[in-house]
Amino acid sequence: MSIFKHHAKLETNVFFLAVGILLSVIVGGLVEVVPLFTIESTIEKVDGVRPYSPLEQKGRDIYVREGCYLCHSQMVRPFKDEVERYGHYSLAAESKYDHPFQWGSKRTGPDLARVGGKYTNDWHVRHLINPRDVVPESVMPGYPHLKRELDYSTIDADMKALRVVGVPYTDEQIANAKKDLVEQATSDDASAAVAGRYPKARMGSADANPKVTELDAMVAYLQVLGTMVDFTTVKPEKIAR
Amino acid sequence: MASMEKDSVSGQYTTGHEWDGIRELNTPLPKWWVYVFWATVIWSIAYWVAMPAWPTINDYSRGVLGYASRNELESDIKAQKQARSKFEAKIAAISVDDVVKDKDLRNFAMTGGKVLFNDNCAPCHGTGGVGAPGAYPNLADDEWIWGGELADLKQTISFGVRNTNENSRQSEMPKFGADGLLTAEQINQVADYVVALSSKGSTAGLPGEAIFAEQCVVCHQDGGVGSKDVGSPALNNNIWLFKGSKEQVKQVVINQVTNPQHGSMPAWSERLDETSIKMLTVYVHSLGGGK
Numbered sequence: 001m002s003i004f005k006h007h008a009k010l011e012t013n014v015f016f017l018a019v020g021i022l023l024s025v026i027v028g029g030l031v032e033v034v035p036l037f038t039i040e041s042t043i044e045k046v047d048g049v050r051p052y053s054p055l056e057q058k059g060r061d062i063y064v065r066e067g068c069y070l071c072h073s074q075m076v077r078p079f080k081d082e083v084e085r086y087g088h089y090s091l092a093a094e095s096k097y098d099h100p101f102q103w104g105s106k107r108t109g110p111d112l113a114r115v116g117g118k119y120t121n122d123w124h125v126r127h128l129i130n131p132r133d134v135v136p137e138s139v140m141p142g143y144p145h146l147k148r149e150l151d152y153s154t155i156d157a158d159m160k161a162l163r164v165v166g167v168p169y170t171d172e173q174i175a176n177a178k179k180d181l182v183e184q185a186t187s188d189d190a191s192a193a194v195a196g197r198y199p200k201a202r203m204g205s206a207d208a209n210p211k212v213t214e215l216d217a218m219v220a221y222l223q224v225l226g227t228m229v230d231f232t233t234v235k236p237e238k239i240a241r
Numbered sequence: 242m243a244s245m246e247k248d249s250v251s252g253q254y255t256t257g258h259e260w261d262g263i264r265e266l267n268t269p270l271p272k273w274w275v276y277v278f279w280a281t282v283i284w285s286i287a288y289w290v291a292m293p294a295w296p297t298i299n300d301y302s303r304g305v306l307g308y309a310s311r312n313e314l315e316s317d318i319k320a321q322k323q324a325r326s327k328f329e330a331k332i333a334a335i336s337v338d339d340v341v342k343d344k345d346l347r348n349f350a351m352t353g354g355k356v357l358f359n360d361n362c363a364p365c366h367g368t369g370g371v372g373a374p375g376a377y378p379n380l381a382d383d384e385w386i387w388g389g390e391l392a393d394l395k396q397t398i399s400f401g402v403r404n405t406n407e408n409s410r411q412s413e414m415p416k417f418g419a420d421g422l423l424t425a426e427q428i429n430q431v432a433d434y435v436v437a438l439s440s441k442g443s444t445a446g447l448p449g450e451a452i453f454a455e456q457c458v459v460c461h462q463d464g465g466v467g468s469k470d471v472g473s474p475a476l477n478n479n480i481w482l483f484k485g486s487k488e489q490v491k492q493v494v495i496n497q498v499t500n501p502q503h504g505s506m507p508a509w510s511e512r513l514d515e516t517s518i519k520m521l522t523v524y525v526h527s528l529g530g531g532k
Contacts (some may be wrong), residue, residue, distance in 0.1 A: 038296045078314040080321060085360055087512065089314065118512065120404075120505045123365050126376060134373055135364055190405070240311050 044093045044239040048228045051097045051167045052221070053198035054155045054181035055212075059221025061158075062214055063102070066143060073104035074113040074225065087114040088231045091239060097167045109140055114226035121206040124219045146214040147207070152181050173197055185216040200227055333516045337391045340523055347523060354524025357517055361509065362525075370528040375483055377504065381529040384480045388469035389530055395522040399510040402472070406508035412471045417456065418499025427452050432494040435476050438465045439490065 010016045035042075052060060063069070076082050078089040090113045095101040119127075123134060128146055131138035156177040159169045173180070180194040187194075188204040195201055206219035248255050248266060256265045289295065292304040322329070328349040332340055340346045359368065366372055370380030378386060387397045387410055400408040417423040423431070427449075434449025436442075444450060453465075462468050465476030474482065483502055484493040496502075509518060 035296050038299070038301065041299050041301075078310045080314060080317040083314065083318065089311070117507055118361070119364060120507060122376070122505065127364075134376070136367075236311075236315060240309050240315075 042092055043096055044091045046091060046093050046229050046234055046239065048199075048230055049093050049096060050198060050228060051162070051169055051173075052224070053184055053194060053201045054152070054159065054177045055184040055217050056198075056201070056221045056224050057158065057162075058150060058152055058155060058181065058214075059217035059219070060098075060102075062146065062218050063221060068112075069102050069104045071106065071108035071140070072110070072112045073107050074101075074111065075103040076111055076113045076226075082111070086111050087226065090226075091229065094226065094229060097162075099162060099165050099167065112222070112225055116202075116223045116225040116227035121202070121204070121219050121223065124222055125207045125215055128215060128218060146218055147209070148214055150185075150212045150214050150217050152178060152212070152217075155181055182212055184220060185212040186210065200224060329516050332519055337395055337519050337522050340519060341391065341526070350520040350523040351527060353517070354520040354522075357513070357521050358524050361513070362521070365506075370525065378482055379480075380525055382480065383530040384475065384478065385469065385530065386467075386474050386482075387472050389526070391522055391526055393469065394525050395518060397506070398518050398521055398525070399508065401506040401508035403503055403505040404508055406511065409508055410472055412460075412473070413503060414460070414473075414497070414501040416500050418495075423452065423456065423498065428495055428498045431457070431498060432491050435465065435494045436491050438477050439479055439481075441477075 010020055051057075074090070074095070076086045076088065076090045083089055090103075094113070095103065127134050128143045130142040130144070131140040132142075156174050159167075159174050159177055163169045163174070176193070176197070180197060183192050183194045184198075184201055184203060186205055189195075190203055192203065195203060202220050202223035205216055207213055207215045209215075246255060246257070247253070248264065251266060253269075254267045256267045258265045289302075290304065291306045292308055293301055294304060295302040328346060331343075332346055332350060335346075340350055358366075358370070362370075365377040366380050367377075372379030372381075378384075383389075385393070387393055387402065397410060400406050400410065402410045403413075415422060418425065418428055430447070430449035431452045432449070434444060434447045434453050437444045437447060453461075457465075460468060460471050460473035461476050462473070467473050467475035467477075474480075479490075481490060481493060482504065483497060484490055509521070513521070
């Protein structure tokens with residue numbers, strides 16, 4: 001009883017009550033805010049993660065527009081069965097240039113964090129147009145409208161906006177955005193300037209259409225997912241958490 | 242301020258509030274509730290000490306137990322490898338041909354290979370390797386583009402077909418029509434010849450025969466038997482990759498000679514380890530058509 005008797009003093013004095021409330025809010029706020037200042041130590045220091053190429057970034061916009069994240073996660077969790085199925089667990093570093101990240105919270109379809117390189121461009125095109133053409137038991141909707149031409153008129157402005165929130169696009173990358181986008185979607189030349197600016201970018205048209213289509217952008221994005229970090233060079237103790 | 246006093250009936254303190262002579266009892270919380278409350282407070286403090294909890298300037302408190310989910314995963318995987326090593330170590334040490342000869346190893350490789358196939362290969366080649374008409378080859382039949390022996394299969398699975406891996410199987414059919422190597426008339430004739438060849442019909446006197454002998458036998462060989470070395474499919478049977486129905490055969494041949502389609506396959510050695518590829522090889526070989 002004794003301690004609750006003293007508690008009444010706190011509750012019945014407006015000054016003490018105000019101080020008590022202030023202390024509670026400060027503690028609650030610190031718990032939420034302080035971890036954000038340690039983000040530098042939270043993100044693993046691994047090589048290879050780069051901002052998305054203009055074409056991949058447009059593909060990512062389509063991924064978000066079509067709501068792919070509602071059924072597909074992009075986060076291989078550090079569990080044995082997930083690592084067996086999808087590959088190395090996802091690192092925080094791998095989505096550091098995602099605004100917003102696409103980790104997702106539900107898997108109606110499989111996780112896509114490491115889908116890059118797993119299938120051919122041709123497979124992705126068939127599968128996006130009508131998933132049941134290649135996977136008879138699939139419940140994914142078809143996206144045949146992605147055959148339309150890609151509108152990339154704002155890509156340089158998009159990249160500038162992303163730079164404001166922390167994606168390190170260089171002036172050179174922004175100046176060449178449209179040229180790079182078209183080059184990646186039309187040229188098979190692995191020594192093209194765009195491949196130099198964005199290593200591991202998947203070159204070439206994904207579909208049969210010589211114009212730049214939304215399918216080209218989508219497939220370029222899917223093909224780079226999870227491929228930027230070379231895990232044969234990553235020491236496990238460096239990323240242990 | 243209202244005064245707190247003891248209620249004479251219940252012996253409890255009141256809150257000091259009074260409405261029309263009715264006073265509110267300030268009954269203490271049940272003892273069990275108070276104990277549970279203090280237990281959770283103690284638990285949380287112990288948890289802060291034992292587990293990773295607080296951010297510091299450059300790091301975070303590790304906790305005396307030193308738990309990390311990624312370390313736990315490492316030991317889980319190690320335990321799993323240990324459990325499988327009885328078979329996997331042997332599979333890793335010997336060639337695929339010897340794996341098939343050993344009954345236990347073959348069973349293990351078949352089971353593991355099936356799981357790997359369904360995860361990685363079935364999206365294109367279909368469950369059970371039935372393929373996708375017009376797109377991806379059937380693996381459950383007797384027809385092989387790049388060879389159906391264990392070593393051939395292992396090579397194809399490891400390095401794929403027409404991809405960016407330096408060991409990938411590469412070959413490209415010339416664009417006879419699109420690049421003007423043959424006229425439309427000649428392509429039509431050679432298509433007639435190939436259709437006759439594939440349906441085992443008479444090819445005698447067909448004008449396409451000479452064109453075939455001149456342009457096509459280099460890769461597709463005499464009589465159109467094909468060559469596994471360059472991945473040129475056999476043309477002397479009725480198995481077609483890029484067609485839907487029987488009626489379309491001639492049109493498909495014309496299209497293919499004019500401006501060929503080429504399939505492609507990823508290099509799985511970039512994703513899977515050597516043992517997994519050996520198990521996959523054993524499974525694919527068993528699907529029906531393994532030589």
